[in-house]
Amino acid sequence: MIVSQLCVYPIKSCQRIDLSQAEVNTKGFLGDREMMLISGSGKFITQRQFPQLAKVRVEIADGDITLSLEDGSFPSLTFTAIITGTTIEVEIWRDRLQAIDQGDLVAAWFHQLLNLDRDKVCRLVKQSPEYTRLAAKNYPSEDNIPLGFLDNYPVMLTATASLQELNQRITEIHLSQKQVIPMNRFRPNIVINTTEPFIEDRWSLIQIGEIEFTVAKPCSRCIMTTIDQQQGQKNQLKEPLNTLGTFRQLSEQGVMFGMNMIPKNQGIMKLGDRLKVLETRS
Known part of the structure; x- marks a missing residue:
């Protein structure tokens, strides 16, 4: 095997x-699921609510992250992950903890991709090393x-x-x-x-x-x-x-x-x- x-x-x-x-x-695994999307209330967002997230290709090179759709039907975006900065309280299942907001540019990209209403909030966050989540x-x-x-x-x-x-x-x-x-x-x-x-x-x-x-x-x-x-x-x-x-x-x-x-x-x-x-x- x-x-x-x-x-x-x-x-x-x-x-x-x-x-x-x-x-x-x-x-x-190093680098596995260190980032996630959250709603305005801080609750995590997945394919369960938005199946189209499955189409988002993630590429990492020299510390930069590029998001794109394989069929080219949506503009790509390259950003650099923020490891210090504004923290947001997030909720994932039964856990609540602080995570690092990744900024307006990438948030706007996902907001448009998911075709959210203007008043709906969508943010990308990264897990903070200062706040431990335990199984x-x-x-x-x-x-x-x-x-x-x-x-x-x-x-x-x-x-x-x-x-x-x-x-x-x-x-x-x-x-x-x-x-x-x-x-x-x-x-x-x-x-x-x-x-x-x-x-x-x-x-x-x-x-x-x-x-x-x-x-x-x-x-x-x-x-x-x-x-x-x-x-x-x-x-x-x-x-x-x-x-x-x-x-x-x-x-x-x-x-x-x-x-x-x-x-x-x-x-x-x-x-x-x-x-x-x-x-x-x-």
């Missing part, structure tokens, strides 16, 4: 950047886990054989309509080439490159998995959620695909690194 893809998502809900190697610390503890014995603007856990892993199994089941359900779900619907950081579907369910501790990971829990999937990550449009058949619900439903926690993970140390991982299973679940 080897690493076939490494990704970061510098702006939450926008497109990924593929990497040949990744620097990982206890907070996750919610599920058990009193758990350590404090630093977290960027990800939903729940620092790192997301998916496996190729599991996606193949899912697509096979989707095909059997929709015989008259071809439905092939690409891996980008699940927005992973790490994709592992596997041969046994959902073998990752059995892992509890793994090592990839220099880093050990606690495999915390399966990831409960939401409506974002139904959004085409190139077109920014929702799947009318609500796939892959409908098919996942036929065989990956876990009680009231939702339908599961991929594994949430917590890095135990910092280091480097590269494409082609082998995954070692150190401990399995009983």
